[in-house]
Amino acid sequence: MSKTRDDFNFQFKDEIAFERRAIESEKIRLKYDGRIPVIIEKSSTDQVLCDLEQTKFLIPGDFTFQQFQMVIRKRLQLPKTHSLYIFFHNNKLHANEKSLSQIYSECKDHDGFLYCKYASENFTG
Amino acid sequence: MIELDKSQLVEPESNQHFKFISIPSDLTLSITERRKSSQNYLDDDEEDVKKQCEVINQQNEKLSKIQDSFECIEYTTEPGIINNVMLSISNTTKFSFLNKIDSFNQSVVEKLPPNCNNQNLYQMTNSSLITGQLTFQSRGLRENLMQKLTNLRYRFNDGDLIEYMAYPKVSFGDSSAFDKTAFLFNSKYNSKKSFNSSFKSIIWVSYRNNFPQLTRNISIGSKNYLQPSLNDKNQIEQKFLTSDCGWGCMIRCQQMMLANALVRLDSSYHKQFSMNNDEILELFLDIPEKYFSIHQITEEGKISMDKQPGDWYGVNSITQVIKNIFDQKSTLRPDCPQVFKKISFMVFQEGAIFMNEIKQELLLYLDEYNRAKTEELNYNKKQKFQQHSKTDQHKKFMEKRKLSSQFEMIDDNLDDVIVQEEDSFQLVGIESTSQSNTLSLNEQFSNKSDEKSLYTHDSDYPKAALVVITMRLGLNKIEEEYFDTILECFSLPQCVGILGGKPSFALYFVGHQDKQLIFLDPHYVQDSLKTKQDLQNDDLRQTYYPSGQAKKIKMDGLDPCIGVGFLIRNSEDLRTFEEAFSKTGKLSKIATLYQDRPKDQCLSRKLDEINFSSDYIDHSLL
Numbered sequence: 001m002s003k004t005r006d007d008f009n010f011q012f013k014d015e016i017a018f019e020r021r022a023i024e025s026e027k028i029r030l031k032y033d034g035r036i037p038v039i040i041e042k043s044s045t046d047q048v049l050c051d052l053e054q055t056k057f058l059i060p061g062d063f064t065f066q067q068f069q070m071v072i073r074k075r076l077q078l079p080k081t082h083s084l085y086i087f088f089h090n091n092k093l094h095a096n097e098k099s100l101s102q103i104y105s106e107c108k109d110h111d112g113f114l115y116c117k118y119a120s121e122n123f124t125g
Numbered sequence: 126m127i128e129l130d131k132s133q134l135v136e137p138e139s140n141q142h143f144k145f146i147s148i149p150s151d152l153t154l155s156i157t158e159r160r161k162s163s164q165n166y167l168d169d170d171e172e173d174v175k176k177q178c179e180v181i182n183q184q185n186e187k188l189s190k191i192q193d194s195f196e197c198i199e200y201t202t203e204p205g206i207i208n209n210v211m212l213s214i215s216n217t218t219k220f221s222f223l224n225k226i227d228s229f230n231q232s233v234v235e236k237l238p239p240n241c242n243n244q245n246l247y248q249m250t251n252s253s254l255i256t257g258q259l260t261f262q263s264r265g266l267r268e269n270l271m272q273k274l275t276n277l278r279y280r281f282n283d284g285d286l287i288e289y290m291a292y293p294k295v296s297f298g299d300s301s302a303f304d305k306t307a308f309l310f311n312s313k314y315n316s317k318k319s320f321n322s323s324f325k326s327i328i329w330v331s332y333r334n335n336f337p338q339l340t341r342n343i344s345i346g347s348k349n350y351l352q353p354s355l356n357d358k359n360q361i362e363q364k365f366l367t368s369d370c371g372w373g374c375m376i377r378c379q380q381m382m383l384a385n386a387l388v389r390l391d392s393s394y395h396k397q398f399s400m401n402n403d404e405i406l407e408l409f410l411d412i413p414e415k416y417f418s419i420h421q422i423t424e425e426g427k428i429s430m431d432k433q434p435g436d437w438y439g440v441n442s443i444t445q446v447i448k449n450i451f452d453q454k455s456t457l458r459p460d461c462p463q464v465f466k467k468i469s470f471m472v473f474q475e476g477a478i479f480m481n482e483i484k485q486e487l488l489l490y491l492d493e494y495n496r497a498k499t500e501e502l503n504y505n506k507k508q509k510f511q512q513h514s515k516t517d518q519h520k521k522f523m524e525k526r527k528l529s530s531q532f533e534m535i536d537d538n539l540d541d542v543i544v545q546e547e548d549s550f551q552l553v554g555i556e557s558t559s560q561s562n563t564l565s566l567n568e569q570f571s572n573k574s575d576e577k578s579l580y581t582h583d584s585d586y587p588k589a590a591l592v593v594i595t596m597r598l599g600l601n602k603i604e605e606e607y608f609d610t611i612l613e614c615f616s617l618p619q620c621v622g623i624l625g626g627k628p629s630f631a632l633y634f635v636g637h638q639d640k641q642l643i644f645l646d647p648h649y650v651q652d653s654l655k656t657k658q659d660l661q662n663d664d665l666r667q668t669y670y671p672s673g674q675a676k677k678i679k680m681d682g683l684d685p686c687i688g689v690g691f692l693i694r695n696s697e698d699l700r701t702f703e704e705a706f707s708k709t710g711k712l713s714k715i716a717t718l719y720q721d722r723p724k725d726q727c728l729s730r731k732l733d734e735i736n737f738s739s740d741y742i743d744h745s746l747l
Contacts, residue, residue: 008600043600066723069475081429081445083474085597091604093596095717096477117600121686123437124631125374 008089010115012039012055018111025112034061036104036114040072040086043119049076049084052118061101065094072118088116272334272370272650279649283673292676295320295638307638307675311618320675327635328384328406329645329671330377333653334368336411339423339434341366366434369419370650374631375438376422377647378624379447380409381633382690383417383470386591386621389692390468400463403660406669408464410660411653416454416462417447425450440624440688441595444472468589476596476716478706483693484576487586491578494587580696589694591621592702594716599685608680610714612637614689617705617712619698625687632678641677689715 013021028037035058042051052075059068065086073084088094088107104114282292295307297317307314309327314320341364369376387405413420422443423434429449430442438446451470454462469486473479579586598607614620615637623642626632636643651668659665693699704710706718 045601081441081474083441083595083597085475085600087600091599092606093476093598093715096719096723119597119600121439121441121595121597122628122684123375123439123442124626124684124686125372125437125629 008115008117009044010039010041012041012113013111013115021111021113028058029112032058034101035059036061036100037112038068038100038114038116040116040118043087043117045122046119047123048082048120049078049118052076059100061099061104063100064096065098065100065103066096068100069096078120083121084118085120086116086118088114272332272368275332275370275648276650279646282646282648283676292678293641295324295643295675295677307636307643308615309636309643310620310622311616324635324643324675325670327645327671328381328388328402328669329647330380330384330409330669331647332368332370332373332377332650333411333419334370334650336367336653336655337413337420338365338367339420340364341433341435364435368650369434372435372437373419374626374647375440375443375624376419378626378631378633378645379422379438379443380417380419381645381647382593382622382624383447383591384409385635386690386692387464387468389621390589390694403657403666406660406666407657409669410655410657412655416450416464421450422446437629440686441472441474443624444470444593444595444688448472466588468591471590471592473592473594473716474596476594478592478594478716478718479720479722480703480718481721483590483592483699484579486590487579487588487693487699488576490588491582491586495578579699582696585695586693589692591690591692593624593688593690595686595688596715597685598687598715601685603680603683603685603687605681607715608640610712611642611680611687612640613711614715617691617701619691619693619702621690621692623687623689626684627678627682628684638677641679642683643675643677645671646676 016024025037028035038057038059039055040052040057041055042049052072054075057071059071063071069084069086072086076084078084088103089109090107094103100114107116108114297305297307297315297320305315307320309320309323312323314323384405387400387408388402391400391402391405408415408417411418411420413424415421419434423432426432426434426436426438426442426446430438430446432438432442448470451465455465455469469490471483471486598604598611603611611623614623623634624631625634630648632644632646634642634644654660654665654668691698691702693702703718705712706716707713708718710718
């Protein structure tokens, strides 16, 4: 029933070849010093949240994980009583005060982007 | 045995529903085969047994798929599927489980013609034979079937029918070295006897039927939060529900946690709290008047979570609803129900705990309690303190409460929140100093209203706090890394269990053995109890306690969303809780403890300054 890592697929990756992505991330990193190129898409299993209009973000590296969450929360206009969880490729939890550049160094993809999935809670009936 | 006419089975039309809804058409076949295998198992010699076991293992996968699909029958309107389900029921009852399944099935089976087909079954179920006199008198055929299947599944899981299919039992046998001990909450058990007696004293809340009806208005419900399968074109505008079978399991699990926390509160040395188990159970009866009945919960769910009765809840949404119920009912007025005077309910989502909010909540009542104590003392000494108006105090208290609840409802404008927060802090300060002016006699009491008093308070707090922390420990399943930490939760004496479950299958976890979680399963339909008198009846009362043996479940198939409950009754509880979630604590992996909710004034500014999307759109790849 529950797929695991296979679920960590991104439309972004499907649409653009690896070489192009790698070049592009390189360009961005050069042009915007200190910013992290982040690709965020909704988890395929999520039933609550809507899709983000914009899935590509350039986040300052000194942003904390929590600040990043706040950005996404605002974009989704999620009420306070609803949960938002963001997972990077290893599906681990991150401390709120961890900086994005730190997460980037731990979880970045070979193509130089930082990929993550967002989800709310599952309904268990 | 009865030949199954395969041509009767209708393939569910695809595309019309989500794939997990359809009942596989080979349901009956596999159950039949299974039955054969298990019969042979008893007769044949060992080599054959091995073969049989292989066959059974192969079928296990198929059957678990079938079990998963049971949950969704309620929402199926396609005749093909219902036909299949009815055939399944008729066949399963005929073949094997006759003497174990309750009277409903028995009487159906007795009355079935020898070679019954769909037509017969339809007639049967619609006729007075069945609707009038049997255990399940609920409204529709579909509800009936749903409830039957749910109970059938429960029995499968329970091992009542066929042992291979069941979840492993909690055992103390010598088959495995790990089996010797089991934990229920934080108590360790070495023998079956002592374990069972504790296990059977845990309150178990299950699905109920025949309760006063709930109205489901589908047109009102926001589509965002509905189960997708409910949005199909066949839905009706208004629906009346008299059973929570198929949708209430998360609610039931939350009721279990709450009930058991109340029992714990009672059994501790909390002298002022005098509620016995019956009075606690009474709060959960399925009638609209009771505070924690499914009626009140779904009513509050409509308001605060935009969910209609029949919608599914998640761990966080159900805890938010309960919190709202507590927030509304809890006052210091004398008519405040006993239970709300003695316990408060707090939720921390996304695994972030804010210690000061817990302390504030506990202090609020400690403060009041101390003041009352002071007042009492002063009353004896000075008559004028008699005039110290109680209503005034209540007014003040309500003001405080209002303010303190304000920082729960944080709006997007962060600056506002901070001002409010500081206000409420100041107010507490001002009040306690003004208190010390008027009641200078007892300075030590008024001084108590600071944080430290929480740690030095030597008896139980006047009002305990049930803190539920909701978290998601992985995208699609619980990551292995967190398994041990979840088990560690039970090592805390404050833990009152974990809400969780498999996907679409909520469970309440109460302990562990051999790295598997011991659970209570609400997926069993029983007749609802409606009056206090019902609870006097031992048999009826017993329906609120687990009947079968304790079962355990492996952690790798569980849903990643869980909610862990902790009951904080005194300073020791508070300290242990704080320590466990501190940076070096044993539970720090799954949740982080902060003193305050972040006051990110800088954050909001930063957000405005930076326009991410436009930055990037210019350099978009697409």
